[in-house]
Amino acid sequence: NHEFSNMGRQLAGGSGIEELMEDLGNALAHGGPDICMLGGGQPAHIPEVNAIWRRRMEEILAEPGALEKVVANYDPPRGNPRFIAALANLFRKEFGWPLGPENVAITSGGQTAFFFLFNLLAGEMPDGRRKKILLPLVPEYIGYANQGAGGDLFRAVPPKIEKTGRHEFKYRVDFDALEVTDDIAAICVSRPTNPTGNVLTDEEIARLSDLAKSHGIPLIIDNAYGAPFPNIIFTDAKPVWEEHIILTLSLSKIGLPGTRTGIVVAHPRIAAAMASMSSIIGLANPNIGQAIALPLVESGEILNIANETVKPFYIEKSRQAQDFVAESFGEDFDYYIHRSEGALFLWLWFPGLPITSRELYERLKKRGVLIISGHYFFFGHDDETWRHRHECLRMTFTMDETIVKRGIQIIGEEVRRAHEEA
């Protein structure tokens, strides 16, 4: 019966992201055929993309000494120098960003990059003040929520809700409500946003960037689904980077989540801090994803994979899921889908839902459908009287068509039942 420290309690005390990853991992490991796993952020297994990973592994195996170099060596803590140089070249060539290898660091997945960034910049400062991360728009990625090693880290601003169609809405940053006080360490957004599939407009990003710059703080843009890879963006959106912007990328959503490869593009001081933290916490990063992707980044093939295969695949999955929703829900109850502009999810809002989204999650789980209750994504904003936070859910549309269709049908049945019982 060991007593846990405050940090131990914070990190080992259970969390939404842990629940989600348990559900996800267990469903993938031993879920029966009847489980509709619409919960996690598991990217699809796209056959053409998996064939490329297989080809790359075969190339590594065929080249004398190559496998041994990958699996029998530690990389430097910042990551494989050749991979880092290739990434810097790609960003310069694609976007004209003025950066070099000193601006790039690899981490063990994007998730780890966020743990490092948040705890580097916010929390208790040397002068005793506590600094926070400002989320200019919630709902925001559940994976950030419990990452503060020294306790709660976030201040969040609810969005403006704009109805954009009979069954469609879009969140907008409420700039009137957004205030950068002197205890704010950084502003952070995911773009495209997990859970909603929102893509903040170029204008919203420009305003946030100016706001951060004028306060001398970083704007963190989580680009896990963004350009140039995996580029799961269905609208026009301009990728941006300047020295006060910290951009994170990942190899996960293009199809390599098991390799745990995150990328941070930032001011050299921040990039160097990532490497320092990697060495203390993990010595080095996993090599294999970098080795698989290296020639694809050097040749630019990774851009073709993203644009010609991955992006069209998810555009179609999103469209199909929206069709299933329209078919299954009909006009029996009120519902809105957040405009699907990117990422792997539909965000559903049921105004006037007579039960909480958490209860809906439980009822759906009993019927073999796993989704994520929306309430988890509103961390950093405590107003429990705001009903909207208990009226939403996130469902992933990456699984096989039959599973997505049946899952959506059962969601419709359970929402209908909740209304009938009320």
Ligand code: PLP
């Ligand atoms: N950021 C966002 C918005 C995500 O959705 C995810 C994964 O779902 C991550 C970061 C972290 O991904 P990874 O650690 O696999 O790179």
